[in-house]
Amino acid sequence: MSDSAATNKTTYREAIREGLREALCSDSRVFLMGEDVGHYGGCFAVSRGLLEEFGAERVRDTPLAESAFVGAGIGAALGGMRPIVEIMTVNFSLLALDQIMNTAATLLHMSGGQFNVPIVIRMATGGGKQLAAQHSHSLEGWYAHIPGLTILTPATMEDARHMLGAALREPDPVLIFENQTLYPLEGDSPEPASNFDITRAAVRRPGRDATLVTYGAGLHKSLAAAETLAAEGVDVEVLDLRVLRPLDDATIIESIGKTHRALVVDDGWRSGGISAEIAARIMEQAFFELDAPVARLCGAEVPMPYSKHLELAALPQPETIAETVRKLVNKHG
Amino acid sequence: MSDSAATNKTTYREAIREGLREALCSDSRVFLMGEDVGHYGGCFAVSRGLLEEFGAERVRDTPLAESAFVGAGIGAALGGMRPIVEIMTVNFSLLALDQIMNTAATLLHMSGGQFNVPIVIRMATGGGKQLAAQHSHSLEGWYAHIPGLTILTPATMEDARHMLGAALREPDPVLIFENQTLYPLEGDSPEPASNFDITRAAVRRPGRDATLVTYGAGLHKSLAAAETLAAEGVDVEVLDLRVLRPLDDATIIESIGKTHRALVVDDGWRSGGISAEIAARIMEQAFFELDAPVARLCGAEVPMPYSKHLELAALPQPETIAETVRKLVNKHG
Amino acid sequence: MSGNFPTCDRDRALRLLEQMIRIRRFEEKCVELYGAQKIRGFMHLYIGEEAVATGVMEQLCPEDAVSATYREHGQALARGVDPGKLMAEMYGKQQGCARGRGGSMHIFDASTRFYGGNGIVAGGLPVAVGLALADRMQNRRNVTACFFGEGAVAEGEFHESMNLAALWRLPVLFVCENNLYAMGTALRISESATDIARKAEAYDVASAAVDGMDVLAVAEAARRAVDVVREGRPYLLECRTYRFRAHSMFDAELYRPKEEVAQWKKRDPITLFVAQMQDAGVLRDEDVRELERRVEREVAEAVSFAEAGNWEPVEDLTRFVYSEKSRL
Amino acid sequence: MSGNFPTCDRDRALRLLEQMIRIRRFEEKCVELYGAQKIRGFMHLYIGEEAVATGVMEQLCPEDAVSATYREHGQALARGVDPGKLMAEMYGKQQGCARGRGGSMHIFDASTRFYGGNGIVAGGLPVAVGLALADRMQNRRNVTACFFGEGAVAEGEFHESMNLAALWRLPVLFVCENNLYAMGTALRISESATDIARKAEAYDVASAAVDGMDVLAVAEAARRAVDVVREGRPYLLECRTYRFRAHSMFDAELYRPKEEVAQWKKRDPITLFVAQMQDAGVLRDEDVRELERRVEREVAEAVSFAEAGNWEPVEDLTRFVYSEKSRL
Numbered sequence A, B: 001m002s003d004s005a006a007t008n009k010t011t012y013r014e015a016i017r018e019g020l021r022e023a024l025c026s027d028s029r030v031f032l033m034g035e036d037v038g039h040y041g042g043c044f045a046v047s048r049g050l051l052e053e054f055g056a057e058r059v060r061d062t063p064l065a066e067s068a069f070v071g072a073g074i075g076a077a078l079g080g081m082r083p084i085v086e087i088m089t090v091n092f093s094l095l096a097l098d099q100i101m102n103t104a105a106t107l108l109h110m111s112g113g114q115f116n117v118p119i120v121i122r123m124a125t126g127g128g129k130q131l132a133a134q135h136s137h138s139l140e141g142w143y144a145h146i147p148g149l150t151i152l153t154p155a156t157m158e159d160a161r162h163m164l165g166a167a168l169r170e171p172d173p174v175l176i177f178e179n180q181t182l183y184p185l186e187g188d189s190p191e192p193a194s195n196f197d198i199t200r201a202a203v204r205r206p207g208r209d210a211t212l213v214t215y216g217a218g219l220h221k222s223l224a225a226a227e228t229l230a231a232e233g234v235d236v237e238v239l240d241l242r243v244l245r246p247l248d249d250a251t252i253i254e255s256i257g258k259t260h261r262a263l264v265v266d267d268g269w270r271s272g273g274i275s276a277e278i279a280a281r282i283m284e285q286a287f288f289e290l291d292a293p294v295a296r297l298c299g300a301e302v303p304m305p306y307s308k309h310l311e312l313a314a315l316p317q318p319e320t321i322a323e324t325v326r327k328l329v330n331k332h333g
Numbered sequence C, D: 001m002s003g004n005f006p007t008c009d010r011d012r013a014l015r016l017l018e019q020m021i022r023i024r025r026f027e028e029k030c031v032e033l034y035g036a037q038k039i040r041g042f043m044h045l046y047i048g049e050e051a052v053a054t055g056v057m058e059q060l061c062p063e064d065a066v067s068a069t070y071r072e073h074g075q076a077l078a079r080g081v082d083p084g085k086l087m088a089e090m091y092g093k094q095q096g097c098a099r100g101r102g103g104s105m106h107i108f109d110a111s112t113r114f115y116g117g118n119g120i121v122a123g124g125l126p127v128a129v130g131l132a133l134a135d136r137m138q139n140r141r142n143v144t145a146c147f148f149g150e151g152a153v154a155e156g157e158f159h160e161s162m163n164l165a166a167l168w169r170l171p172v173l174f175v176c177e178n179n180l181y182a183m184g185t186a187l188r189i190s191e192s193a194t195d196i197a198r199k200a201e202a203y204d205v206a207s208a209a210v211d212g213m214d215v216l217a218v219a220e221a222a223r224r225a226v227d228v229v230r231e232g233r234p235y236l237l238e239c240r241t242y243r244f245r246a247h248s249m250f251d252a253e254l255y256r257p258k259e260e261v262a263q264w265k266k267r268d269p270i271t272l273f274v275a276q277m278q279d280a281g282v283l284r285d286e287d288v289r290e291l292e293r294r295v296e297r298e299v300a301e302a303v304s305f306a307e308a309g310n311w312e313p314v315e316d317l318t319r320f321v322y323s324e325k326s327r328l
């Protein structure tokens, strides 16, 4: 059942599962529903064992009907439940976008404050596993455009473990994007946490010479790049956004005040991505702090190709991140 | 039938209709399909009379089934037709987003170049008519995030009249967003055009002191603001993007090279909107030309409220545009 | 017409008739106010279809939930939403049930469990399924009544929702208001098989079609349906009706012959019911006049309430995008 | 099993058998290559279901169009997509039918009108409707065969597409491959009414269910269906089959009993057909051995072709996002 049993090591996958288990244990209003979350054990084996533990009512396999089961999650939330709806992969969430934007994100405002929708929607996102153009996109930054939603992107064991619980305490819809490539990631078992924060970005590595603003899979690639750069004497700060909406401007701007240079690293497409918003905000709020224009390293603007070498080329990698930082720190303002 | 018959004046609505009529006349592969395009005459009366002129096969009323009829448009395009698919209002297009992103925008790449999809999808967009939160959003900038699509936003009589024909000559999917508030707009009948350009932004009003970068309904509000400002001795250039994807960077940057200040005016939500992309590109390509950070004036980040005074407050207006420009030109770099 | 349901006593007849007249007069007033530009945006009238909401709603308890479409004044009033708050909403006033943020298409009222007011055709069906799921998971024997037009049947959400409700045995009463047109699209242009009630078979859902112009017939069919639903099974009730007015305030009505409209108006649900009750000696002319007076006062009060209301302060524009209450 | 279709001569028997064996051996090789990490990503096998694609495809003409799902190696091969190009695609090579951009889930081939290879469950149905619409509007008497699993039936796109095809009388052959599971979700967990073929009634579409393990039965049912379709009416053909392997290469198969799998394997479509043809004296042992040898060579050649291929230059990553051909 457990990927690394009886040690104090765990995996990202297990951490998510523990978060689910805790939520199901601690609140009878919570239930998990989605395609293959039960009998199959979850498309990415995240929910394996939960059906046996909590039964088919609370770990509820749905038919293939994304629009209806997301809408049903909204209705269940209105009816006093705390649904966790799993959408297998971000591309399939497009089938439920009407419910997400036109209902979940809108209802509270449209009803003049009468009906809030405490739903949590989880989905796998991101490329890197050769799943090609209909299973690999990174749309979390795109979702962050929608008022009414909170967008979370756990990248660490702690966040994988605790963001879900915090999301369930929100009165409004929260979307959690789990990067597919992180599920096997290993690390120390996170400590228990109460009042876990889901509003602030986190500095994962302090540094002086430039700020890498990133999230999700980008965090790990950025940290790897930072190691390489450190060996060359370039000391970069790595900032994990954690929350793509609402963005934590303060932490970003504070970092810029220190480093005066920033590179946004984002697996998502560049044009109109979250990378643009971050660049724009830095300019708006810290223009005169900048020694160079904010740089962006993003996913190539292509539907994700299947073959390995093209997929690698389509996404930021530690080497390309390091290379971009080198150029950035050599630019003089 | 005609809103301003027998004069050389026309309306935006009529110009779109003339574009449709010309397309239907000149190419037997072209047909129009969508909800109520036929017997009803079009939700916004755009296609009135076309059913009688071209028959029910080529002006095809569809059931309420956005996903299927957009998908059917894709299939028809693959099968050698040149479909124009109308989605009544941008919010409903969310029901068809899977077909738009996962198929139309993706198929050419995913098939290694074998299957291009020459479909044109038109929809009404934008607020300003008190239609509230499910009929008023401005998602065209959001759509511009998607590789494989071309995004057009006609704001003038010429563009209303000729963009459709140009879009139909594209081998790949083109989305045309018609701002609802523009349909009654009056102006001179456009000249016939051949080889109509849909790649470049247009300077609609030249100026020296600042550049207003905008499109769609924002163009008219920006031009109004420019008049007010001109009276005060502030001379702004107004740039109509026309095409939100691919963006015409050259024209934007050229203007910045002249004015050194820019304000992006966008009815869409601010965070992660096209306004951010434009700001980011200006910074990337013309950082050292800027005398002040690029400013943004966008739609408030709320689902659109119904009541008039709130709706007005939720959107950029000539007054707020002028006010923002005043601040911008007083900022010294 | 429905001599089969003669057992309607005076009290009930008065209640049903009052409800239908309330909807009718309220909406007639709305038309006037739309002309005076007090109401704006899209407005869809229920005139002609009053028997449906009236007959169905009679079968529900206060604990039950209701969801409807943009054409929902009738359901809202029949459900007991305060006419003043409803009118104020259409004015866009702060005293409106959605503080002026919703307008005609987005009526919501927590106190009567009225979940809108949905402007997306078929968008309310999945949500209704979820409301019923919540009831079932919490062992409440509530019904969720979900109203939608026959146009919505073509949407994938109809199909997905029927299946989910049936599969999970959820207490949803699907009420299809078949008024033969979706905007300008006639049913035969939108459905290859036009018998809506029969579509329930594909999901093993019980269903019935009923004359939607006959309030007692609707009430009786809805009573049977609610019995099934309260036992924990969905039900599809097709009510065959007709809208007497244009689709919305922007509609040249090019798509249907005037004679057809005239034919249907002969089956006006209010006129029919009055005649039936008078024939049966249950109601007298004076009863009807009395009701009309009462409703007229009520509508006038609703208008006054709306007129007296104020505008939400512009500073509050961005309220209610996220909840103000702290963590639940 | 299908003594009702005895008229299968030697040539035809050889053709059908070869097709099924080709799919089987090709995929067995794929499993090996997946183990060797030559093939990556999601890969879904058709093993056990070969009679469906083989029987249906026999009824199509070269002008007809085919659309399928991510589980489409079988349809691609049966349709005549070159096995070398198919294998090269799974390797991710430039010589692959989609230049390595698609992989196992996204096989496309213009020369055989094979429109994929769709990774979105039910996503191919609306597109198939559109292909048929284009045929109809251009007065071509082609058929569009659209393959999908029974899991897709729950999606709204199934409903919307059936209605559109019926309403507009479009020549679409909907082929539902009912293998009883959608990933790990059994049909009874996903459909309130599990008789797929009957769902066609809601749209006035003709339909039939057939034993999908019997290639002659499938062929015969498909022949009848295609006759209807070519006259300009859609048809829903449900083929009852079973996948012998896991859903994809990542599947612990927790959701179905081993005995069930074993039971179904006794109805292996290849074994059944061979036995039937041998009993009828149409084929001999030697014929089968000869076919196996031929197919083995073919598969080996496909692998060699894939191995010999090269990688698309990285500089070409962003090609084919927009067309290179100039204006049409």
Ligand SMILES: Cc1ncc(C[n+]2csc(CCOP(=O)(O)OP(=O)(O)O)c2C)c(N)n1
Residues within 6 Å of the ligand: B035, B064, B066, B088, B092, B095, C071, C119, C120, C121, C122, C148, C149, C150, C151, C152, C153, C177, C179, C181, C182, C183
């Ligand atoms: C998803 C979606 N598509 C289109 C529309 C535009 N629209 C509003 S009402 C309507 C007709 C709906 O007809 P029906 O369901 O029969 O209800 P009726 O209006 O007749 O009560 C249409 C097409 C919409 N609101 N939502």
Ligand SMILES: Cc1ncc(C[n+]2csc(CCOP(=O)(O)OP(=O)(O)O)c2C)c(N)n1
Residues within 6 Å of the ligand: A035, A064, A066, A088, A092, A095, D071, D119, D120, D121, D122, D148, D149, D150, D151, D152, D153, D177, D179, D181, D182, D183
């Ligand atoms: C819209 C969508 N939802 C979910 C998935 C994930 N998924 C891939 S295959 C599959 C099962 C589909 O089952 P079925 O339609 O019966 O086809 P089969 O795989 O059995 O051939 C699922 C859930 C998907 N690809 N697309």
Ligand SMILES: [Mg+2]
Residues within 6 Å of the ligand: C149, C150, C151, C177, C178, C179, C180, C181, C182, C183
């Ligand atoms: Mg209707």
Ligand SMILES: [Mg+2]
Residues within 6 Å of the ligand: D149, D150, D151, D177, D178, D179, D180, D181, D182, D183
């Ligand atoms: Mg299946």
